[in-house]
Amino acid sequence: MINWSLINDKFNIVTKKNKKSDQKKQPVTNEKQNQGEKMTNSFGWVRKIILLLAVVLIVGLMAGWAMEISYAGKVAYGLRLGDFDLGGMTRSQLAEFFADRQERYEQGLAVTGQNLSADNQFDYTAVGMGVDLDQCQKQIWEYGRYQNFWPRLFSRLRAASGQLNISCEVFEDQFDYNNWLNGLRERVNQPAVSAAIEKGEDDFKVIQASQGMVFDEDKLLSDLKNKLSGLDLAPIILVEKPDYPVVSDQMVSEALSLAQTEMSRPMQWQYEDWTIEITSDDIYQMLYFEQKNKVDCHDNVEATVNDQGQVLCVGYDLAVVDRFLNERATAFEDRPQNPRLAMTATGPVVVETGTTGQMVNRVKLITDLENNLGQSKDIVKLPVEVMESVIATGNLAELGIKELIATGSSDFSYSPANRIHNISVGAENFNGMVLAPGEEFSFTTLLGSVDAASGYLPELVIAGNETKPEYGGGLCQVSTTMYRTALDAGFPITARTPHRYRVSYYEPAGQDATVYIPNPDLRFVNDTKHYVLIEAVISGAILTFNFYGTNDGRQVEVTEPVIFNITSPPAPEYIYTNSLAPGQKVQVDSAHYGADSIFYRYITNANGETKEEEIFSRYQAWAAKYKVGEGEPEPTDNKSDLVDDSSDVPVLPEETDVSGTA
16 A cells, blocks of 8 residues: 555655755845846946937037038137137138238337327337237138047037137247337336445445336236237237335445445555555545345445345455556566467467466455455455466366357458557457456456557557547457457456447447456456367458357357437537647547447356346447647638648547557
8 A cells, every 4th residue: 555644744855855945046046136137227327328428429410510511601609819709700701800900900009108108109010029910810710620520529619618719929029129128118217216336536426216117017018919919909008117226325325334434444455574555545446336145245244135135235346456456566476377378179289388476365355355344454464375377288188178169250440550550469468368267357457568568559549538549559459359259158247338439440339348457447257167268360350259168058149239329429629729830720539420229148058048138338429629720820822721631640530440448
């Protein structure tokens, strides 16, 4: 018999096991279901994003297509030029707009201001700024018309958003702009006058400070560029601002008090058995006043500091002290002489050996004097030292003299024989000289004596208000050429004086330098880190100086001078004398027109920084002068004035050089 109960029990057991197994497997099934649901949801979002992108793409394409049609013959909508909305203009409308701008542009720049008259129209070419209207019109029309679709679309959308303001390119001529700006300064500005101390013949003269008013040059430049770039050609209004003196009356008062105290205490400079009496007049000649940063001035005396951290410093002038000792210390001084060098294809060579000397250390002496300014200094021991030539013949390769770094020339054609002789002697004096790094070149100091013993001949010079022959006449040809070379080298010019009137030998006017021992002087500094060799070359009637050293990467641009404010000569002057026969007339000076001159020097260092210098010169209008014999002239056949061409007083041709050194 079949035992059904047993089978049922076994079946129940199996069923139970299956149920347990199902219970264990059930969670796995649910997890898969959840994962499936998640994947389904993710794919749903992806489909939605893709659909959205497709819609955006279609809309963009439709918008781009619509823009293509709309922009076909118009400026991009929303495009602005300065304050002008040019969006949507047709080509003919844009041309009409620029035709109007062209008409206004040709009228020039109008400038108004408190100190300007109503009529102040300037051609943009004279201002040194302008725009190319045709190029600007082309730029506006072609905006958004690129070859590729997407750049076209995005540029047009950007313009339509109102965030794009296009501008015309402004071109500049720095020289013309500076020239125009200088003229505007002269007409408008009333600059502040700094307090100052000037030397008279025997006493100091004080100039009081006063506040001024000037126009804001930065704002003028900004307004010019902004208006031109946006073709806003309305008048520019000059904005004025106060101009404050750099040196106050208080600063001058303190400096003058210190100088007067120093002058009130004469002293003796002593070396061994030699004594040099230093009088108040000597101290007066040696003292100078200069604006300096407080840290660069002696700190033994408290002084008022201006907003730039500067004081009006009182000190002893190194050049004056040097010249004083050159004249008064000859009994115990013996100047060392550097060897004279010449430049060859393989480098510098010695052509004249140097010598050892014994000199007062000028820097130590001045440091001692300045550290005791205003204090009693009855006896000052002179720091006399044995001085070697700074250049040894064995170390020429270490001097850094290896290449041409600057050159300058001048033309002395048609000079008289004595003048040509003096130029040759003076130029040879400097030929082969070497300047140390940081050394200040002083023309009158290094020139030495100018007399017959030094090989010079009498020739015409400007001395005071007259022209007369003196030894060394024509040496200003040498100083002028040296000045032009120093300009080309980018050296700091520490002293330079233009001639009293224009001289043909030194044209173009403005790049000349007159000298006359002891002053005026030509001084500049070798601000390179290497020695500089001076070479003088005369070829025909051309004098050239060459500077050899090491190129430190600087670039120098010297512009041509601009001549303006030309004035006519005054009426001739007649000087009556007993040295001529009665009625005899001899011309002793020719007439010259007065003028102003400006040029610029731009020095760009190796690091790219550019320094701008403006050099201004003013030349007097000069009267023709005649010497006339006193008394009644003897009768002659033609009743004309007698002119004695054989007179010892020279007759000057037009534009004769009278700029030599005595």
